[in-house]
Amino acid sequence: MAASEDRVIVAGAGPVGLVATVSLLRQGIPVTLVERTPDLPRDLRASTFHPPTLDFLDRLGLAAPLRAQGLKCPLWQFRDRETGVVAEFDLGVLADETDHPYRLQCEQWKLTEAARAAVEDHPDGTFHTDFAVEDVGQDADRVTVTGVRPDGSRDTLHGRYLIGADGARSVVRKALNVEFPGLTIPEIFLSLSTPFAYHEAIPDLANISYISDPDEWLVLLRTPTLWRVLLPTDPSLSDDEILDPATVEARLQAVLPSDAPYEVAHKTAYRVHERVADRYVAGRIFLAGDAAHLNNPLGGMGMNGGIHDAVNLTEKLGRIWRGAADLSEMDRYERQRRKVAIETVQAQALKNREMLRESAPEKRAAFHDELRAITADPARHRAYVMRSSMLQSLHDLDRVA
Numbered sequence: 001m002a003a004s005e006d007r008v009i010v011a012g013a014g015p016v017g018l019v020a021t022v023s024l025l026r027q028g029i030p031v032t033l034v035e036r037t038p039d040l041p042r043d044l045r046a047s048t049f050h051p052p053t054l055d056f057l058d059r060l061g062l063a064a065p066l067r068a069q070g071l072k073c074p075l076w077q078f079r080d081r082e083t084g085v086v087a088e089f090d091l092g093v094l095a096d097e098t099d100h101p102y103r104l105q106c107e108q109w110k111l112t113e114a115a116r117a118a119v120e121d122h123p124d125g126t127f128h129t130d131f132a133v134e135d136v137g138q139d140a141d142r143v144t145v146t147g148v149r150p151d152g153s154r155d156t157l158h159g160r161y162l163i164g165a166d167g168a169r170s171v172v173r174k175a176l177n178v179e180f181p182g183l184t185i186p187e188i189f190l191s192l193s194t195p196f197a198y199h200e201a202i203p204d205l206a207n208i209s210y211i212s213d214p215d216e217w218l219v220l221l222r223t224p225t226l227w228r229v230l231l232p233t234d235p236s237l238s239d240d241e242i243l244d245p246a247t248v249e250a251r252l253q254a255v256l257p258s259d260a261p262y263e264v265a266h267k268t269a270y271r272v273h274e275r276v277a278d279r280y281v282a283g284r285i286f287l288a289g290d291a292a293h294l295n296n297p298l299g300g301m302g303m304n305g306g307i308h309d310a311v312n313l314t315e316k317l318g319r320i321w322r323g324a325a326d327l328s329e330m331d332r333y334e335r336q337r338r339k340v341a342i343e344t345v346q347a348q349a350l351k352n353r354e355m356l357r358e359s360a361p362e363k364r365a366a367f368h369d370e371l372r373a374i375t376a377d378p379a380r381h382r383a384y385v386m387r388s389s390m391l392q393s394l395h396d397l398d399r400v401a
């Protein structure tokens with residue numbers, strides 16, 4: 001194999017592909033990272049980093065820039081839209097489990113920019129933008145990746161292994177004929193960002209608040225510069241109708257009446273899926289992140305779970321690269337991380353949506369009583385935040401053969 005081919009190829013420079021690339025480079029493994037777009041997006045997507053994700057990123061030298069720019073939030077709340085706080089959870093109780101006993105509110109693009117710099121600064125890191133993977137193949141020794149450039153020309157790359165971190169519509173997943181079963185959530189999710197200071201208007205509001213309501217649940221999330229308001233929306237409306245400035249203003253006024261009109265810095269309406277790929281591993285090609293699983297954003301587990309995939313995958317691939325394990329090690333990656341995607345991420349995200357949107361009064365009361373009972377009992381409170389912070393899912397990995 002030519003020296004230029006003795007490397008791992010990573011498709012997709014989202015948070016998962018970039019973290020996987022940095023993790024491999026830190027182990028002395030050369031990587032070529034390819035990305036379809038000319039530059040990395042700066043739009044508002046995930047904005048929560050959970051404690052174990054920050055612990056992982058710290059080991060890669062990527063947590064410090066996030067801590068410097070993010071908002072440390074040990075507390076988060078479950079609220080009722082009419083009556084206020086139902087239960088307040090405190091990640092501070094995990095100080096003996098993690099170096100980061102808080103959720104860090106920080107935009108996803110701040111991670112991708114820091115990771116991109118780490119890749120470009122590394123002598124073994126190669127980053128090609130404007131390279132859209134079109135097809136992939138493999139034989140006993142190497143993988144082949146064909147990509148198309150904006151001018152229509154094609155390039156072919158070879159490497160020892162390929163990581164498909166090319167997002168929800170993954171070309172790598174489709175080229176492998178891997179099924180992606182699941183469902184699409186009926187409502188559209190509308191995300192609005194505003195400089196309005198909800199923390200001043202509602203003094204007992206935590207920076208991360210899930211707010212239940214029989215008619216219209218919502219989430220209020222503070223980022224370092226803005227508040228994000230997430231609202232479920234009628235899927236029969238067009239994007240133009242959903243994002244119409246007068247409609248957006250009316251919806252924000254309904255959340256909290258204000259004398260002045262709301263300033264809206266960003267607005268996005270998007271469909272949400274709950275899907276897990278049938279396989280994460282096909283020979284020398286592996287799937288990670290949104291390419292392998294999608295879930296609703298309630299709980300902030302999509303990007304975090306994808307980063308946990310990247311760390312698990314690259315630690316195993318590092319052992320294989322060094323000759324300390326054989327390729328069958330990757331089957332365990334699939335078993336471990338598919339189980340987390342189904343039993344932790346999907347189960348918790350669906351439960352969160354159910355609790356927020358429940359309309360039957362007796363069921364709402366039962367959910368709220370349960371949450372109050374959990375926070376009143378220190379052992380149950382700790383167990384709950386171990387799960388919601390995704391630490392428990394990592395502790396449980398060793399139980400997967």
Ligand SMILES: Cc1cc2nc3c(=O)[nH]c(=O)nc-3n(C[C@H](O)[C@H](O)[C@H](O)COP(=O)(O)OP(=O)(O)OC[C@H]3O[C@@H](n4cnc5c(N)ncnc54)[C@H](O)[C@@H]3O)c2cc1C
Pocket residue numbers: 011012013014015016017034035036037044045046047048108131132133134165166167168169170171268270288289290291297299300301302303304306
């Ligand atoms: C509008 C929006 C809002 C969101 N809000 C939240 C939220 O509030 N909370 C939350 O937890 N999550 C949220 N998410 C989800 C979160 O952003 C993803 O879980 C996360 O980005 C997954 O990272 P990834 O690296 O796996 O995939 P992506 O971030 O999708 O990255 C994939 C990369 O691959 C590139 N790519 C795609 N196809 C190709 C190809 N053929 N060749 C080469 N490169 C390719 C893409 O350009 C992209 O850069 C949101 C997503 C969207 C779209």
